[in-house]
Amino acid sequence: MGHWWYRNIVEPGKLPLLLALLSFVMSFLVTRVITRLIRAGRGPFKNITPGGVHIHHVVPGVILVIIGGFGAVGSGGRGFGAMASAVIFGLGAGLVLDEFALILHLDDVYWSEQGRKSVEIVVLTAALVALILGGFLPFGVNDLTSEERQSRGLIIMNTATNFFLALIALWKGKARTALFGMVIPFVALVGAIRLARPGSPYAKRFYAKRPRARAKARLRAFHHDRRWAGPRRKFENFIGGTPDPARAPVSKPTKH
Numbered sequence: 001m002g003h004w005w006y007r008n009i010v011e012p013g014k015l016p017l018l019l020a021l022l023s024f025v026m027s028f029l030v031t032r033v034i035t036r037l038i039r040a041g042r043g044p045f046k047n048i049t050p051g052g053v054h055i056h057h058v059v060p061g062v063i064l065v066i067i068g069g070f071g072a073v074g075s076g077g078r079g080f081g082a083m084a085s086a087v088i089f090g091l092g093a094g095l096v097l098d099e100f101a102l103i104l105h106l107d108d109v110y111w112s113e114q115g116r117k118s119v120e121i122v123v124l125t126a127a128l129v130a131l132i133l134g135g136f137l138p139f140g141v142n143d144l145t146s147e148e149r150q151s152r153g154l155i156i157m158n159t160a161t162n163f164f165l166a167l168i169a170l171w172k173g174k175a176r177t178a179l180f181g182m183v184i185p186f187v188a189l190v191g192a193i194r195l196a197r198p199g200s201p202y203a204k205r206f207y208a209k210r211p212r213a214r215a216k217a218r219l220r221a222f223h224h225d226r227r228w229a230g231p232r233r234k235f236e237n238f239i240g241g242t243p244d245p246a247r248a249p250v251s252k253p254t255k256h
Helices: 002-010 015-040 058-075 079-098 100-105 113-134 146-171 175-181 187-193 201-206 211-240
Strands: none
Touching: 002 015, 015 079, 015 113, 058 079, 079 100, 079 113, 100 113, 113 175, 113 211, 146 175, 146 187, 146 201, 175 187, 201 211
């Protein structure tokens, strides 16, 4: 275990990445706990509203990301400065991505259905960083044997192939498959081979004159969404909290 830790974490210089991941996850979880306590009216926490302006936590998050990012560049990626900058960056990234939906919609949708996008992007980001961190990367390790050089060459070719297949999966409207397929073998291959999702650029380009393919793609997307929508919703509610029920639009009285 000690040999693996040194060869795959310490020697390639991935210790700051590990610290950034841990601080990122911790920042997100603590923020969600605090916001849920504020929402329930429990505990000592309150919204910050100086002068009547609600300060979202994405604001200090951006500041921390800037400090951590420039600190990491200035430290050269080594030493205490790099590790401290990684922690600061991870804390800021957790605050920023927790309000990803607000940035996307330019509206306070934190406790709405649109706010689920924040939870999705945080989970995907953490999963990808963890896979990269725990994976066998072909860069950063010195003094390689001939067998290690050969295996790393194969990994580089495999990474390039996965990236190409991930682009095809993304073209077919399968963003999650494309993201995970960049680091997990054969995932992107499945997404690249199977039918595209309706409305994707690939479907619009190649299914325009193929009504049977369009119908089959819609049916497959319907069954997939119905199978996984429930478990995904429960998981997101467990992490991020249950969204507020959608409010029906208030109809204005017409003038006669």
